[in-house]
Structure formats: C-alpha cells, structure tokens
Amino acid sequence: MVDTRPLGRQPGSSRTVSRAVSAPGSFATGMSGVPEGAEIDLDLRLEAVMEGVLVTGTATATATGECSRCLDPVSEPVEAGFQELFRYPSDDDLGPADPVDQDDEDEDYYLEGESIDLEQVVRDAVVLALPLSPLCRDDCPGLCVECGVKLADAEPGHGHGDGVDPRWEALRQLGEEPGDR
Known part of the structure; x- marks a missing residue:
C-alpha cells in the first residue's frame, strides 16, 4: 500500500517513492518466475490529477527458472514498467451500478481510503516482462x-x-x- 495523503488531492502535485517489497505470491510463467518472498524494488512517481492519482513506475526483480533448452537453473534480472490511474471513489459509485457501465468499472482501479494497493498492477507488469523461454546463454x-x-x-x-x-x-x-x- 502506498499512502497518497502527501499529494493532498491537489491536481498537479506529485512525489516520488522508492521502496523494496516482498513478492506476496509467486509471479510466474511456465519456465520462469519471481518466487514468493523475493525482493521487488519499486520506483514510483505519484501524480494527482482531477480523476485520481496517476502512478508511473518500474518494478525490478530477479527471475529464476530453468533454461528452455538444457534445463539448467537460470537467474536473470527483470525490469517492468507500468502506468495506471487510480480513481477517487465518488458518490455515484456508491449507488447501484448501471449494467452498461459495469464492465468499464471492473477494469478501473480505485483508491482505498487514502492508499493505493499496487499488488495487481505490479503482478501484471512483472509477469508480462518474464521471459517465456529463458536461456542459460544465447548459444545453448x-x-x-x-x-x-x-x-x-x-x-x-x-x-x-x-x-x-x-x-x-x-x-x-x-x-x-x-x-x-
């Protein structure tokens, strides 16, 4: 969770945050992944906009797995960039949802009080950045x-x-x- 109170809901204000977090679960594809508990370094820029808080950042971790050709253990750094808007909850969001708009709302992220939960955003970015066929060396x-x-x-x-x-x-x-x- 990242605290957004220092932004003060003032459009145009921004701040940077750097922190190391532990992977809450295994971020993995078929042959490589970031194991549960591994350190993920986050470099974030939080910007207050009219609709909410725009988060731009990079997640850096070490992926482990096996070579797709010889099955030897492989370990390599992975860097994933992401950008996501976390919307402020509004009074309109508290009433019954219009079925037409429901699909669009499922894809949006919202602030939880004054905090942002980045787990799903970081998970999506890191998993997409993992190599699908890791190699121990290019000419394996x-x-x-x-x-x-x-x-x-x-x-x-x-x-x-x-x-x-x-x-x-x-x-x-x-x-x-x-x-x-």
Missing part, C-alpha cells in the same frame, strides 16, 4: 534428442548411429535401383 545447444545428455558437456561429434529413422526404411528401399539390394 540443449540436450541430445536420443540420450538426453547436455550437448555442451558431450564430446565433439556426439551422435547415435546413422541417424536414419527406421520408419522411413521402406521408402528408402523403394528409391533404390533393383540391383542395389
């Missing part, structure tokens, strides 16, 4: 498809037989000259 050769050994650790020329798939043998024989058999 991966694993051998036959035996599963790491190709980076295998001897030069690592291979298995002639490499012809036995399912294609009958087709290969059709292409041979009658006297070649």
Whole structure:
C-alpha cells in the first residue's frame, strides 16, 4: 500500500517513492518466475490529477527458472514498467451500478481510503516482462534428442548411429535401383 495523503488531492502535485517489497505470491510463467518472498524494488512517481492519482513506475526483480533448452537453473534480472490511474471513489459509485457501465468499472482501479494497493498492477507488469523461454546463454545447444545428455558437456561429434529413422526404411528401399539390394 502506498499512502497518497502527501499529494493532498491537489491536481498537479506529485512525489516520488522508492521502496523494496516482498513478492506476496509467486509471479510466474511456465519456465520462469519471481518466487514468493523475493525482493521487488519499486520506483514510483505519484501524480494527482482531477480523476485520481496517476502512478508511473518500474518494478525490478530477479527471475529464476530453468533454461528452455538444457534445463539448467537460470537467474536473470527483470525490469517492468507500468502506468495506471487510480480513481477517487465518488458518490455515484456508491449507488447501484448501471449494467452498461459495469464492465468499464471492473477494469478501473480505485483508491482505498487514502492508499493505493499496487499488488495487481505490479503482478501484471512483472509477469508480462518474464521471459517465456529463458536461456542459460544465447548459444545453448540443449540436450541430445536420443540420450538426453547436455550437448555442451558431450564430446565433439556426439551422435547415435546413422541417424536414419527406421520408419522411413521402406521408402528408402523403394528409391533404390533393383540391383542395389
């Protein structure tokens, strides 16, 4: 939660906030993520506008996971930018909602008293910034498809037989000259 009282609901006023927070839960995709409890550094600029408070910021964390080619552990920094308007609750918001406007209101964020809850905004930004296929290095050769050994650790020329798939043998024989058999 970020306190907005120093802005005083005066459009045009602004302030910057920097803080480190712990990830409230795992922010993850299939192969990488920011584990629960990991430190996330937030650099925020809060600006009071007529409708509410505009929050612009970056979240910086360390993502961990496994290489998508060789499955070795990977750790890399992730930086995610975001900008979101947190609206002031109005008296109109207290009555029954118009069904047409209900969908639009679900996408809006609102101040909770004089505080802003950034958890969902930060979660969305960080998860979108995570690598979908992390690599331990750009030229990672991966694993051998036959035996599963790491190709980076295998001897030069690592291979298995002639490499012809036995399912294609009958087709290969059709292409041979009658006297070649």
